[in-house]
Amino acid sequence: MLATALGFALGMGSLDVATANHEISQHIKGSYPNVGYQGIAGLGYGGVRFSSDRCKPQEDNFVADFDAQLEGYLGGKPGQYGGAWPNGIRAVRDVASPCVTSSITSSTDFHWDFMTASEWAAAGHSAGYTGHSHSDIALSSWCAARNVSYPCGYHPTRIHINEPKYAAYTKAYKTQFFLHESAHGMGFRDYCGHDSVSNNGVLCVIGDGYLPLDRNMLRWQIYG
Numbered sequence: 001m002l003a004t005a006l007g008f009a010l011g012m013g014s015l016d017v018a019t020a021n022h023e024i025s026q027h028i029k030g031s032y033p034n035v036g037y038q039g040i041a042g043l044g045y046g047g048v049r050f051s052s053d054r055c056k057p058q059e060d061n062f063v064a065d066f067d068a069q070l071e072g073y074l075g076g077k078p079g080q081y082g083g084a085w086p087n088g089i090r091a092v093r094d095v096a097s098p099c100v101t102s103s104i105t106s107s108t109d110f111h112w113d114f115m116t117a118s119e120w121a122a123a124g125h126s127a128g129y130t131g132h133s134h135s136d137i138a139l140s141s142w143c144a145a146r147n148v149s150y151p152c153g154y155h156p157t158r159i160h161i162n163e164p165k166y167a168a169y170t171k172a173y174k175t176q177f178f179l180h181e182s183a184h185g186m187g188f189r190d191y192c193g194h195d196s197v198s199n200n201g202v203l204c205v206i207g208d209g210y211l212p213l214d215r216n217m218l219r220w221q222i223y224g
């Protein structure tokens with residue numbers, strides 16, 4: 001049985017490596033409302049609100065790339081998302097957030113939580129990593145306030161960042177890092193089977209953000 005399965009996998013690989021390695025259950029955490037954000041679930045206006053305890057300059061580059069990569073059909077990409085999210089999916093800074101430690105507000109969907117070396121160690125995180133995410137399922141009261149049933153996605157996702165390691169990155173890598181970490185809140189896992197925003201820079205080379213296959217997965221697997 002094992003030999004048969006292995007032979008099949010190798011045969012597929014020789015025909016189409018990218019397709020054979022695109023294992024959806026390994027690539028995403030699941031589908032909304034168990035993952036992702038309520039602000040995207042309606043398929044109309046796709047907005048996610050973020051805050052940061054440092055408000056680093058490169059966060060603005062992240063927003064520019066995130067918005068450009070997740071543009072909808074009104075942004076000049078005909079057929080994008082099958083007509084959903086016509087203005088694309090947008091990352092919007094929570095202007096109520098004051099850019100200091102513990103600045104997360106009740107309206108924040110995801111939060112860049114920069115940690116000093118000692119905070120990172122105290123949290124039990126490996127010194128070899130720069131970031132990872134913790135997502136909470138939104139409270140039933142938060143869902144009720146938006147007239148949607150519980151569960152209704154993540155609220156918030158906290159993205160912990162090892163600040164000394166982040167600081168050593170180039171500007172380009174910082175943007176790639178933000179894009180990759182944002183994808184965990186969107187519903188993706190770390191995944192190295194093929195090129196994707198899920199490539200994490202540890203087990204495989206990090207990429208430039210959301211690719212066409214990632215956009216299709218957002219529409220048809222995560223929010224489908």
Ligand SMILES: [Zn+2]
Binds near residue numbers: 027193
């Ligand atoms: Zn895949």
Ligand SMILES: [Zn+2]
Binds near residue numbers: 123125132133134160
């Ligand atoms: Zn953490």
Ligand SMILES: [Zn+2]
Binds near residue numbers: 180181184189190200
């Ligand atoms: Zn990751």
